[in-house]
Amino acid sequence: MDPKLKTIALWAGLGAGVTMSSILLYLLLKPEEEYEVKRRKVETTKHSVLKVTVPKDVVGGVIGRQGANVKRIQEKTNTKINFDHQGTGEECDRVAVIRGAPSDVQEAEELLKACIEEQSNVITETVFVPAKSCGRIIGRNGETVRHMCRVTSAKILVDRAGGDDRERSNNLKTVSITGTREQIRMAITMIDEKLAEEEAYQQKMALASAGRDSLYRSRPMAIKASATPLSKDEKEPDYVQDELVATSADGFIEVYISALENPSCFWLQIVGAQSINLDKLVEDMTNYYSHEPNQQSHAVTSVAVGDIVASRFTQDNCWYRARVVAIQESDYSQDETTIKVHYVDFGETGRYKTKELCTLRDEYRYLPLQAIECSLAGVQPRDGTQWTEEASDLFETLSHAAQWKVMMARVVSKSKREDGFPGFKYSVELVDTNNKEDVNVATELISQGHAVQAI
Incomplete structure (x- = not known):
């Protein structure tokens, strides 16, 4: 055979072989491709999308705080819910788009509509x-x-x-x-x-x-001694705060706990001659201000935070020195303005109308302010921030607050008062020596689980 014809025949054979191979490969792969297309179509038919209109007035309630209601429905029905605006404005209704399997979408729709109906009754x-x-x-x-x-x-x-x-x-x-x-x-x-x-x-x-029943009458010093009047030369400058100064080698001072809010904020008085002078002062003030003409002549016309005035104590109708700590203006009359006062010799507080207060006579100004603000040293609330009522109640019992039993106090530190008024706030150790065994108040609060040691 001619060599050229032989070459042509060879190439023709190879071409035919390639063509047949391609055809066979197509025939083999075609069923698999068609199967893939059919499978994708089946999966698509299993996925459903449904839209539910949610009135704008109940959208927030339907969604819930931080999406809580929608999350609950999604988790329960295994669906996905998104919200779209139905219109262009913020005041338009919203559209909830639910995606998932048909049965799941139907269940989600029912739950969503029930939620809409419930919120419509808000x-x-x-x-x-x-x-x-x-x-x-x-x-x-x-x-x-x-x-x-x-x-x-x-x-x-x-x-x-x-x-x-x-x-x-x-x-x-x-x-x-x-x-x-x-x-x-x-x-x-x-x-x-x-x-x-x-x-x-x-x-x-x-x-x-x-x-x-009274801020002062049951104190033992009032019946054990008589007041020592202050001579003119002995009078202190106006509104000096009494100070805690140790009177013994161990640093302890005899005190009364006169009022408290919690272990971090209470007031005490020093046992001694000044206690007697205070009782005499209260007696004189009560005798004077109990007369209506004297009240009228000392009527308060204006008042500011920080002023020292004369004020009754609701429980006993006696008159005491008090500092104005807050003012709540009245829309109707200056006389009806509510004044919060702090009794500077005892630590209690009260609220009165302006017309119920009186200006303080000069002769009642000179005795140092007897209530000394303190905090209990070495302890803090269990949560580190706020005392519980139980802790404050126990502290009241342990310190014999307002019972006028002598407690022993020792100064640990002192700092300027946070309210800006004269004097110091003291951090003190308190010990009750009224029984056979001494009781350290801070230690007892910790042992009973109402406090922890301060950091």
Whole structure:
């Protein structure tokens, strides 16, 4: 055969072989490709998308705090829910887009519609609570009211403003609760619990005050000695704060605990001649200011924070020296302005109208202010921030507060008062020596689990 023909035949054979191989490969792969396409189509048919319109007025409630309601539905139904705007404005309804398996999407739709129906029944109710209870309802840094909102899913707003005439005349504050009727019912129940706690606390404090019936009369020094009058040369400058100065080699001083808020804030008086002079001062002030003409001649016309005035103590109607620490202006009359006072010789506080206070006569100014602000050294609250009521109650018992039993105090440190008024605040060690065994108050607070050692 001609060599050229032989070459052509060879190439023709090779071409035919390649063509047949390609055809065979196509035939082998074609069923698999068609299977893949069919499988993808089946998977697509298993995925469903559904849109639900959510009215703009209930969108927030349907979504829930930080998306809690939507997350709950997604987890329960194994779906994905996103929200789109139906229109271009912020005031338009929203569209919930649900994605997932058909049966899951249907279940999510039912749950979402039920949530919409529930939120459509959301209402707002207003209740009135005593103003003095607002702090307990709100809690430290708002912790209590936030807990109520989380538990009930209601929105609770405590009005801290002055309120209307009804609120002012009855010393009430409004609490607005927004939610379903069940949510509102739960919220009111929790608020009632806090009101009951506050009422119990106020009753306990009232009983404590009633038990002492006077700021000063039951002190033993008042019947063991008579007052030593201050001569003109011995009179101190106006409003000098008494100071804690050790009278024994071990550094301890005999004191009375006259008032307290908690272990980090209490007031004491030094046992001694000044206690007798204080009793005489209170007696003289009470005799003088109990007469109506004297009250009129010393009526307060204007007052500022820091002023020292003469004020009654509600429980005994005796008159005492008091410093103005806060002023709540009245919209109606200067005489109706509420003044918070701090009794500078005892540490107690009170609230009175301007017209109930009197200016202080010069002769009542010279005795050093007897109540010395202190904190208990070496301890701090268990949580490091705030004393519990139980801790304060135990401290009151251990220190014999307002019982006029002698306690021993030793100064650990002192610092300028935070309120800017004259004098120091002392950090002291307290020891009760009234029984066979001495009791260190700080150690006892720690041992009973109400305090920890200060860092």
